[in-house]
Amino acid sequence: MTLLTVEGLTKRFAGVMAVSNVSFDIAEGEILGLIGPNGAGKTTLFALLSGMIPPTSGRIVFQETDVTRWAPHRRCHRGLVQTFQLAQAFPDLTVEQNVRVGALFGARRPRAGLPPLTVDEVLAVTDLADRASARSNELTLAGRKRLEVARALAASPELLLLDEVMAGLNPAELSEIVEIIRRIHARGITLLVTEHVVESLFQLIDRVLVLHHGQLLFNGDVRAASQDPAVVEAYLGRAEPAAGAPA
Ligand SMILES: Nc1ncnc2c1ncn2[C@@H]1O[C@H](COP(=O)(O)OP(=O)(O)OP(=O)(O)O)[C@@H](O)[C@H]1O
Numbered sequence: 001m002t003l004l005t006v007e008g009l010t011k012r013f014a015g016v017m018a019v020s021n022v023s024f025d026i027a028e029g030e031i032l033g034l035i036g037p038n039g040a041g042k043t044t045l046f047a048l049l050s051g052m053i054p055p056t057s058g059r060i061v062f063q064e065t066d067v068t069r070w071a072p073h074r075r076c077h078r079g080l081v082q083t084f085q086l087a088q089a090f091p092d093l094t095v096e097q098n099v100r101v102g103a104l105f106g107a108r109r110p111r112a113g114l115p116p117l118t119v120d121e122v123l124a125v126t127d128l129a130d131r132a133s134a135r136s137n138e139l140t141l142a143g144r145k146r147l148e149v150a151r152a153l154a155a156s157p158e159l160l161l162l163d164e165v166m167a168g169l170n171p172a173e174l175s176e177i178v179e180i181i182r183r184i185h186a187r188g189i190t191l192l193v194t195e196h197v198v199e200s201l202f203q204l205i206d207r208v209l210v211l212h213h214g215q216l217l218f219n220g221d222v223r224a225a226s227q228d229p230a231v232v233e234a235y236l237g238r239a240e241p242a243a244g245a246p247a
Pocket residue numbers: 013014016017018036037038039040041042043044045085
């Protein structure tokens with residue numbers, strides 16, 4: 001079943017077409033990837049989906065309801081929840097208190113088929129249980145990224161939008177966040193994940209959207225994306241020969 005439909009979504013900032021006539025669907029239970037160069041419009045697209053900014057034109061249909069003009073809190077109550085590229089946790093609250101705040105803003109009805117996660121379950125799923133009483137500003141970067149995911153997860157999403165939760169992490173931390181995203185998916189939550197860490201993202205997804213200058217350049221199988229000349233040219237690049245390899 002289709003969970004989200006985006007039709008002709010457009011956002012113009014003064015002279016900049018940040019998102020230009022973008023259309024796609026997300027199926028229930030899918031993990032969909034979103035990639036593209038810096039400034040391609042990924043964060044703007046997320047802000048449009050979560051309602052942080054209004055579109056210039058176009059339509060967003062979530063669970064068969066047109067939510068294009070809904071305020072962010074109303075979408076969140078419905079189960080359309082995002083993380084922010086810049087972590088937004090309250091620095092002086094503990095990790096657990098921050099997760100409780102997320103839960104307060106969350107869905108006002110049980111998710112389809114499954115009960116919402118408790119605060120303890122959220123802390124366990126995001127590997128934060130042993131840091132529950134730490135203040136959030138005492139966490140490492142990886143911990144702050146996981147808290148950003150935890151706060152959103154506590155809001156009981158049907159569709160969770162993750163904006164660069166892997167940026168700046170080392171290989172061990174990347175494996176951990178990939179595992180956490182798998183656990184969230186196993187709870188029946190649909191995900192749209194944007195990342196520059198393509199190697200880790202591609203372990204999670206079958207289908208990818210590629211944005212370039214606000215336009216949807218590609219929508220399809222990840223393996224096909226890495227062979228697509230326009231995608232390679234705009235973003236993925238060609239594999240460089242190893243240093244010292246014969247020319
Ligand atoms: N509030 C705003 N006012 C004016 N221009 C904006 C605003 N927000 C974003 N833009 C512009 O819209 C374009 C898309 O930016 P956006 O942040 O969505 O890109 P992105 O794909 O998330 O990039 P990154 O990979 O660096 O996070 C850029 O040209 C940016 O400068």
